Amino acid sequence: MDSLVERLASVQVSSLCDADKGLPVVDSAVRALLPGSRVVGPAFTVVAHDDHLPVLVALRLAEPGAVLVVATDGHRRAVSGELFATEARRRGLAGIVVDGYCRDVSGLRTVGLPVYARGSTPMAGTTRDAGTLGDPVRIGGVEVSSGDLVIGDDDGLVIAPAERLAAAVAAAEGIEAAERALLRGMAGGRALPSMTNLDEHLAALAEHRDTALRFTL
Incomplete structure (x- = not known):
């Protein structure tokens, strides 16, 4: 698993999606709150409905290298922020993904931990619902199990x-x-189309033949 994580850390998500066009892609509204972020690691799933108590418990239980993957099921209050990101970094977690909202964006910039969410809100949730940990969840339209x-x-x-x-x-x-x-x-002056089979591909399309656009380097 460690070697796979290392290899995945070296490639772009777009390249993976080109390699397997059926990969489960999370709703693009769940995005990096800190531009330039990159996260790779096994999921540790959490359900938190307008309550950040489950996330606090997960921070204690998740293994180093894990990514907290938090389902809020459409609830609107923040379930993570600067303190949780700081603790996640201290414990060696790889990042936090929330299908919902976080807060303390300025503090998150200082911490630097990769955090993905639908956005930020200043209103935090309660600390009265323990939620669930480790169960399959749905994040941005994708079914996720712990360990994915x-x-x-x-x-x-x-x-x-x-x-x-x-x-x-x-x-x-x-x-x-x-x-x-x-x-x-291209840096050497070559045109991008000249390094593909573009003309052959266009001709095949016009004749309704099977074809694929390819690099010809």
Whole structure:
């Protein structure tokens, strides 16, 4: 698992999605609150309905390297903020994903832990509902079980079982190698279309033949 996490940390989410176009992509409204964030790690699932007590308990139980994945089921109060992000960083967690709201965005910038959410609100939840930990949850339209791998960057989040991502990572690495070659070509003055089979692809489309746009480097 550690080697897979390391490999996933080196590729973009978009490359994984190109490698496996059926990967479960979280609703794009759940986004990085800190631009430039990148998160990779196994999910530790939490249900918190306008109450941050479950998240506090999860911070004590989650293993280092885990990503707290918090379902709020449409509730609107903040269930995490600067203190929780600070504790998550202290304990070695990889990040926090909330299908809902956080607060203390200025403090989150200082902490630097990757935090993904639908947005921020100053109104915090209560501390009276213990919620549930470790059960399957639905996050941004994606079904998530504890132990599924979370991969996120500025483009968005993918959450899937490790074996699904293991099957896609080599192709994603290949896609990024090809894209680096294309960038080098353009830096050297070559036109992007000239490094693809664009004309052949267009001709095949016009004739209703099976075809795919490819890099030709």
